[in-house]
Amino acid sequence: MNVERHLYLVEKALSPQKIFKNVLNDIISPGNEIKPYYSSEKTAIFNDDCLELLSRMPENSIDMIFADPPYMLSNNGFTCQNGRMVSVNKGKWDKSNGFAEDTAFHDTWIGACRRVLKPEGTIWISGTYHSIYQCGYMLQKNNFHILNDIAWFKPNAAPNLSCRFFTASHETILWARKDKKAKHTFNYNEMKNGLFPEDKIKKEKTQMRSVWSIPTPKNSEKEFGKHPTQKPVDLLLRIIKASTNNEDIILDPFNGGGTTGVAVSLAGNRYYIGSEIDSNFCELTVKRLLQVEKDNEENLFSVGC
Numbered sequence: 001m002n003v004e005r006h007l008y009l010v011e012k013a014l015s016p017q018k019i020f021k022n023v024l025n026d027i028i029s030p031g032n033e034i035k036p037y038y039s040s041e042k043t044a045i046f047n048d049d050c051l052e053l054l055s056r057m058p059e060n061s062i063d064m065i066f067a068d069p070p071y072m073l074s075n076n077g078f079t080c081q082n083g084r085m086v087s088v089n090k091g092k093w094d095k096s097n098g099f100a101e102d103t104a105f106h107d108t109w110i111g112a113c114r115r116v117l118k119p120e121g122t123i124w125i126s127g128t129y130h131s132i133y134q135c136g137y138m139l140q141k142n143n144f145h146i147l148n149d150i151a152w153f154k155p156n157a158a159p160n161l162s163c164r165f166f167t168a169s170h171e172t173i174l175w176a177r178k179d180k181k182a183k184h185t186f187n188y189n190e191m192k193n194g195l196f197p198e199d200k201i202k203k204e205k206t207q208m209r210s211v212w213s214i215p216t217p218k219n220s221e222k223e224f225g226k227h228p229t230q231k232p233v234d235l236l237l238r239i240i241k242a243s244t245n246n247e248d249i250i251l252d253p254f255n256g257g258g259t260t261g262v263a264v265s266l267a268g269n270r271y272y273i274g275s276e277i278d279s280n281f282c283e284l285t286v287k288r289l290l291q292v293e294k295d296n297e298e299n300l301f302s303v304g305c
């Protein structure tokens, strides 16, 4: 039995709460220079580089990873937003360092994610054509087994200004399993029979297909400010409901404005760890998380009445 497998079996005997605490302790303990930006009973947000965080985490400890890495598309071009021409530049974090360096970065973080995932764990990676093929290649290079490539169709995508090619209206989300032979979580019935009113393609009580129609984030999701590549909560809720169970630990190495954490909190009874290099986005995440907590408490109270 290899060491990785052995450690996993030892940890299997621990409660999810204990594993969550162990993961946080491992991140914090070497030298104490890393502390959560925010933490609660089931959530921890770190204002740090994900590579540093991942290197400190114990292997085989995470059930599911959702990663929305930089698209590397901030190349001084223009796009259309609310009928106005705006720069495509998202921020320094989104600048390409050239094909070789960008590809090496994807290789490094995907390899680091593989180490911390449980054998039956899965990873989702979202992106546009600027980055998703590199990520797909690196998933395969790192021995992941691809389960699906989801086309997230945005029915309200912005129009194309140049009128010289098709209007980009989808992103691709890859879903892959760490171990080809392990049994991963797929909540088939919930996907088939659940209600998805936002999706004009999904028919009631039919199998969930790999094209998902979900509008871009609602105004209510930008109440405390917005992230330039913010994902809709409905998208993350679907991913979490499809591929995790109660008590699972979910990691988002590129937390951004915290959509994954918000969706984890809405799904309930799961643990969340996020890392984000920009403290402004950590702050936005905390505001959104506290609002969900407040809403949950108010709902509980009104049910109690």
Ligand SMILES: C[S@@+](CC[C@H](N)C(=O)[O-])C[C@H]1O[C@@H](n2cnc3c(N)ncnc32)[C@H](O)[C@@H]1O
Binding pocket: 048, 049, 050, 051, 068, 069, 070, 071, 093, 227, 229, 230, 231, 232, 253, 254, 255, 256, 257, 258, 259, 260, 275, 276, 277, 278, 281
């Ligand atoms: C595509 S955005 C994620 C958006 C997020 N899914 C949301 O819905 O708000 C990528 C984020 O990763 C952050 N980032 C880039 N490199 C990082 C790194 N090495 N470690 C942690 N965060 C990083 C960027 O600051 C950016 O906020």
